Amino acid sequence: MNELGRLEDLPQEYRDALTARNLVPLWPSLRGVLPPKIPTRQTRATCWAYKDIRPLLLQAGELTPIEKAERRVLVLANPGHGLEKMQASAAMYLGMQLLMPGEWAPSHRHTPNAVRMVVEGEGAYTTVEGEKCPMARGDLILTPTGLWHEHGHDGDKPVVWLDVLDLPVVYYLEASYHIDGQRQTVKPSVGERSHVRSGITPTPLFNRRHSAYPLLRYAWKDTRAALCELADNESDLEAVQITYTNPETGDDAQNILGYYALLLRPGQSLRLPARSPACVFHMIEGQASVATDAQSFSLEEADTCCIPGYTAVTLKNLQKDQPSFVFMADESPLHRKLGVYEDRG
Numbered sequence: 001m002n003e004l005g006r007l008e009d010l011p012q013e014y015r016d017a018l019t020a021r022n023l024v025p026l027w028p029s030l031r032g033v034l035p036p037k038i039p040t041r042q043t044r045a046t047c048w049a050y051k052d053i054r055p056l057l058l059q060a061g062e063l064t065p066i067e068k069a070e071r072r073v074l075v076l077a078n079p080g081h082g083l084e085k086m087q088a089s090a091a092m093y094l095g096m097q098l099l100m101p102g103e104w105a106p107s108h109r110h111t112p113n114a115v116r117m118v119v120e121g122e123g124a125y126t127t128v129e130g131e132k133c134p135m136a137r138g139d140l141i142l143t144p145t146g147l148w149h150e151h152g153h154d155g156d157k158p159v160v161w162l163d164v165l166d167l168p169v170v171y172y173l174e175a176s177y178h179i180d181g182q183r184q185t186v187k188p189s190v191g192e193r194s195h196v197r198s199g200i201t202p203t204p205l206f207n208r209r210h211s212a213y214p215l216l217r218y219a220w221k222d223t224r225a226a227l228c229e230l231a232d233n234e235s236d237l238e239a240v241q242i243t244y245t246n247p248e249t250g251d252d253a254q255n256i257l258g259y260y261a262l263l264l265r266p267g268q269s270l271r272l273p274a275r276s277p278a279c280v281f282h283m284i285e286g287q288a289s290v291a292t293d294a295q296s297f298s299l300e301e302a303d304t305c306c307i308p309g310y311t312a313v314t315l316k317n318l319q320k321d322q323p324s325f326v327f328m329a330d331e332s333p334l335h336r337k338l339g340v341y342e343d344r345g
């Protein structure tokens with residue numbers, strides 16, 4: 001490969017003339033923006049242990065009243081991007097949010113898409129466009145772009161959930177903003193529409209309430225049962241994994257980030273190929289190691305880690321006699337839509 005000319009090779013006078021006219025020579029920076037064979041990734045493999053987060057989050061509950069926070073969140077920031085960027089990867093934001101009994105996080109809507117993976121506690125709920133979605137451990141609740149959402153808590157213990165948003169990419173696109181709203185009137189329906197999950201969906205011709213997001217709450221009891229059934233019925237299946245989808249179209253549940261749940265059989269080791277998108281792993285139940293060629297994390301329940309793109313990962317269930325369950329989020333839908341998705345095996 002040719003050595004390209006450096007900035008220092010150019011006369012200062014010429015450089016100044018360029019700068020004064022908002023012009024930049026490409027060649028000194030060309031290899032930087034277009035490195036050979038594999039992208040430069042700022043995303044670093046990073047692990048956040050729940051045992052570290054939990055006491056600090058509860059302390060935030062004492063230090064900062066909900067009225068002063070709106071959303072009481074500790075952000076899981078990837079040091080490779082700089083903590084102040086508040087991003088886990090190029091496209092993913094992660095945060096652990098605390099709601100104390102009786103607290104209310106007021107209604108708003110915004111352009112970034114969010115999901116909540118419930119980590120701990122009972123009695124809290126998210127109301128999305130008037131649909132009250134109860135929160136229990138492992139439930140996945142969608143708050144897609146533009147939909148009103150607020151959180152409340154009728155229980156008697158702290159509730160914690162993991163927020164996953166596509167905020168970094170929407171912010172980068174200069175398309176991130178929010179609008180504050182009024183407390184929502186809850187509709188009589190529940191936030192768990194069994195009719196769209198059972199293989200029967202309202203016929204589009206007659207479905208006047210057609211929505212881009214027909215299902216907002218994916219109850220863990222159903223997801224877990226589906227994974228266990230899949231593992232039992234298909235003993236040869238290597239990766240016992242489900243994708244959270246829009247049940248009416250079969251598409252990914254959201255446009256930018258993809259969401260999945262995985263059952264690791266007792267003692268199973270599973271190699272995930274090197275693919276272009278970065279990936280997040282969050283332990284719902286059990287224990288597993290997450291290893292790349294370079295390093296390895298051991299995840300206990302409620303621990304979360306992030307692995308950069310173009311990196312093969314081996315997951316291993318550290319429980320010998322029971323399955324372990326992992327929630328995953330990645331940037332696949334975005335990469336596919338942009339035409340940059342790659343699987344390098």
Ligand code: 1HN
Nearest residue numbers: 071073095114149163165167
């Ligand atoms: C947001 O709206 C929530 O509604 C949580 O709970 C975290 C992080 C950045 C921007 C908006 C929520 C968020 C957020």
